[in-house]
Amino acid sequence: MNDLKIKNKKSRLWQKKNLTDVAIRNKKAENKETTLVDTSGLICRIFPSGRKTFCWRYTDHYRNKQQSRIEYGDYPDRSLEDARRIHLSAKSARKNGQDIKEPSVLNGIIKEVVKDSANFVPLLKEYTLSDLVADYVKGHIEKNNIGPRPYNRIKKHVEPVLGHYPADHVPPEEIKRLITHLRDSNQKERTIFDTVRFTVSMYRWGILMFKCKTNPFEPYSIKARRKTRTQYYSMLELRTLLTNPDSFRIKNDFYLMQKALILSGARRTQSWNAAPP
Missing domain, CATH: 3.30.160.390 (Integrase, DNA-binding domain)
Structure with missing residues (x-):
């Protein structure tokens, strides 16, 4: 056998x-x-x-x-x-x-x-950042019905400047120059932060999909600054808001009152029992 x-x-x-x-x-x-x-x-x-x-x-x-x-x-x-x-x-x-x-x-x-x-005719062209942007929009944004408005920052600020570079080999000095240019053009820090953040997310998706191997924007990811609370509401101010002695129309403003309580760290009973000055 x-x-x-x-x-x-x-x-x-x-x-x-x-x-x-x-x-x-x-x-x-x-x-x-x-x-x-x-x-x-x-x-x-x-x-x-x-x-x-x-x-x-x-x-x-x-x-x-x-x-x-x-x-x-x-x-x-x-x-x-x-x-x-x-x-x-x-x-x-x-x-x-x-x-x-x-x-x-x-x-x-x-x-x-x-x-x-x-x-000799090149069989395959280099996979550029522009190719990654196109695949990202088609394979992730449109496929998952994600609103494209935030990610348009990549098309507006990143692709026109760095789109011709190979996706895995974007020069670090060019990324620094891009960020400097955005600051010099009076772009808001939030805009710069979102642009870099969305580009980093795009590259992470590209690595998972085997479109690229590295994330050249990762070292330049800007961490969001948390705003610390500097002002607090006094108990009397909270009591005035809740009792509404002047009979103002509050309607949806009640939400703001609840938010004020949360931000102050006080309970509602504490505000009711607040002693007048």
Whole structure:
């Protein structure tokens, strides 16, 4: 029985052959996506539209061991020979601990393999802060029906200045310059505080969604200052408010009276029994 299993396993391995240009070229598109798999793990995806692209699926240790996919380019613009060489280099880089899904790493591998910079077209562009803002608004704000008005501060103050930087590599000096510019333009401290706070929250969401790895705004998060109580109501003032000797219309002002009691730390019975001066 064991010999039969080994034989069946070997037969399946023998059926796997190296991809060839003829096999890829003659593979017809079907109603659903199909794949051709090379013995090295290189995959050629054939879409119903007729598009054919080289890629690789692997276990990504940088993203909680989830299955990630990287693409090497479309056939025939990317030749099978180049795709196989890029694939072997990507596997080697991953084995050496590099994050091959990072655009700069993958583009570096492709450029090194292709050699001819004139024929090199970046496969993936850098994920910028503007991309993060767009994904945040679409994937969090709109999805959860959160009012967009507070978060528009990011679009108004942060994105126009820092939107072109890679999301993980916003220079600290540029963040400092942004905060200084907001202060010099007579923006309220509350506006600056909210702008930084909302940007930090956006980056925290981006890290949870594996959109970015770092939060460059975290060190500049401004802590809100708590206002300390400096004035207190006297017992006689509270008694005057509650007894309303001048018969003022109180209506909703009763809420203010209750708030005055809470802020003073006094009980209602204490205010009733307050002795006149």
